[in-house]
Amino acid sequence: MxxxxxxxxxxxxxxxxxxxxxxxxxxxxxxxxxxxxxxxGAPASIGHHPIPLAPAISGVPPIMDVFANEPIHLPPATTTPIAAPATLQRARMAKREVFAFAPYWNLDVQHTFDLRHITTLAYFGVDVAKNGSIQHAGNGWVGYQSQDLADLISRAHKAGIRVVLTIKAFNQSTIHAVTADAATRGTLVQNAIDAVRAKNFDGVNIDFEGLGNKDRAAFTSLARTLADGLHAADPAWQVTLDSYVSSASDSADGFFDVGAIAPTIDSFFIMGYDMYQRSTASPNAPLPSYGSAIAAYLRAVPASKIVLGAPFYGYDWPTQDNSLHSPATGTPTPVTYEEIVAAGHPRYWDSNASVPWTAYQSGGHWHEIYYDDASSLALKARFANAAHLRGMGVWALGMNGSDAGLVAALLGTMTQIVGGPAGPAIASVPAPSSSPTPTPHPASAPKQTSAPAPKPSSSPAPKPSPTPTTMASPEKEAxxxxxxxxxxxxxxxxxxxxxxxxxxxxxxxxxxxxxxxxxxxxxxxxxxxxxxxxxxxxxxxxxxxxxxxxxxxxxxxxxxxxxxxxxxxxxxxxxxxxxxxxxxxxxxxxxxxxxxxxxxxxxxxxxxxxxxxxxxxxxxxxxxxxxxxxxxxxxxxxxxxxxxxxxxxxxxxxx
Structure with a gap:
């Protein structure tokens, strides 16, 4: 005018x-x-997001069986990993941790792992037997004995990165046998010390994923005994323990007594994923679900002893249509970030959960995938930094392909967050096609509300292909x-x-x-x-x-x-x-x-x-x-x- x-x-x-x-x-x-x-902010109750899914009867979701029964073939080690530099002897934990798991099924591509920004690397892992010994069989042991692991440890040590050994047990009867007897607990301590020394590891990550409170007190004794024994063997060794996102809220009903365990270990690795709902396509790791859970941890554990774990994978849901959180028509399939990117589907943004998602059709049927990328991981890392936690962690290297941006996002310093459109125009339900609906691998057993589920270390996503690609986007991204x-x-x-x-x-x-x-x-x-x-x-x-x-x-x-x-x-x-x-x-x-x-x-x-x-x-x-x-x-x-x-x-x- x-x-x-x-x-x-x-x-x-x-x-x-x-x-x-x-x-x-x-x-x-x-x-x-x-x-x-x-x-x-107004409270967004964690009750709006279910606790992590409970494992199968064996303690291991069925998808793990695929990997457990499919032997890996890695050349045995001909050299011993180099020892850690003296700088790692000064403190067990970095001032700000980025803790990353390296699973045995990805050791053959370990040379592609971008170790920049990582402070602790955890080899996943070796199995514990009922008598307290380390099982000298199975894929985890093959990886432990491999030249690929020796090379990874040496490469990490040259870069000033700690490498710890994950000792794991997911079978409830094994957990009961190992924890219930003091002599068996002592046997495990000595076997863990020997396994760490043999490969120049820098400590142990404890991954016992039990159910209910039957073994709660006995496992607390085991965790404390392990931590005390390992620290006595070498005061510089790091001892961490994997716990469920809801463990601090479980009171006396859950497997982990985090308040009793905290004084002896160096940090908890909180498995902040597998928090999806069963009836609708939903996020694997919705950001609001962390609030009450971390608040409960902070009432029992110093912030300096908390590492918040995030996923490099998501879930593919068969759905009724392509609307946000569409009703599910089947069980979800775990899928790696690299596979999601390689598919080239449009990227949308779930503003309530602060995660990306996508929708696509296959065989005339709709699917939705909810996952994490650099932007959603950066928001999680900001949350961890603001809460003064020890740091962030990830499950698992190799699932991100060669995209170094995902690890960098765990620092929490990325300021340009890419949102995106909320979703596509809602389409009508497609008519049934002559081809059958694709049947996904089962991701978990039916939900049990008595206990949270193991992290994907016990239900790994399918191994990614080695070729990285760029995700297609419907709008210009910042x-x-x-x-x-x-x-x-x-x-x-x-x-x-x-x-x-x-x-x-x-x-x-x-x-x-x-x-x-x-x-x-x-x-x-x-x-x-x-x-x-x-x-x-x-x-x-x-x-x-x-x-x-x-x-x-x-x-x-x-x-x-x-x-x-x-x-x-x-x-x-x-x-x-x-x-x-x-x-x-x-x-x-x-x-x-x-x-x-x-x-x-x-x-x-x-x-x-x-x-x-x-x-x-x-x-x-x-x-x-x-x-x-x-x-x-x-x-x-x-x-x-x-x-x-x-x-x-x-x-x-x-x-």
């Missing part, structure tokens, strides 16, 4: 008018995003790279309100539409809606929200967030994937990191807000370096007013 002018303004007045107009535009644009600082934030924000406020009272309001999502919405000083800096149940948010809680740009009823920001830090009375933080609408232009997408800190100050407290912004598709002009001081000043002013509202609401709640 053209503006009518009665006279030609001077250069200075024109400049001032343009600056004022631009300032208003900038405020309207940035406020829709910064208003997210006022929102919090370039994923490790970048610095384009801008940071800071604001603080000293109040007379004690920390616990402030936190109680901050952690209740429904209060935010009051202190950052109805009571906000400007319409163009206001929270409009939040979709969240009542109650204090916990780590892993997710929520959606919208913000205003000053036009009444016009919701220009549409955002999804996950809570990554929730320490009552002290800290609260969440990450947001934001999208701001722009008239006749591409929506601006960005990643926000919001952090609140509450510190006692006399009889009250000081609340501090810090935020980082990472643009995902382009850099708007109002975030150019020359504009940032003004933007920071605006945000600081209005964020302080929001916090004043928060403090007043908290004070009123105490009366």
């Amino acid at each position: 053209k503006l009518r002018r009665t006279k030609t303004p001077s250069a200075s007045s024109s400049s001032e008018a343009q600056t004022s107009l631009r300032a208003r535009h900038i405020l309207q644009a940035v406020s829709a995003f910064v208003v997210l600082a006022a929102t919090v 370039v994923m790279s490790d970048t610095k934030p384009i801008i940071t924000f800071h604001a603080d406020l000293k109040t007379d309100v004690p920390p616990d009272a402030l936190y109680a309001v901050l952690a209740d999502p429904n209060t935010h539409v009051i202190w950052a919405g109805k009571e906000a000083p400007r319409e163009d800096f206001r929270l409009l809606t939040i979709d969240a149940p009542a109650g204090p948010a916990v780590v892993g809680s997710t929520f959606s929200s919208s913000g205003s740009n000053g036009k009444k009823g016009n919701k220009v920001s549409h955002d999804r967030s996950i809570v990554v830090e929730a320490v009552p009375g002290k800290r609260f933080g969440f990450d947001t994937e934001a999208s701001m609408e722009r008239k006749h232009k591409e929506a601006w997408r960005a990643h926000f990191e919001h952090r609140y800190t509450i510190e006692p100050t006399g009889s009250g407290a000081t609340i501090t807000y810090d935020s980082k912004v990472y643009p995902q598709n382009y850099r708007p002009y109002w975030l150019f370096p020359t504009m940032r001081p003004m933007i920071r000043a605006l945000v600081r002013t209005y964020q302080r007013k929001h916090m004043q509202n928060l403090a007043r609401l908290a004070q009123n709640a105490r009366v």
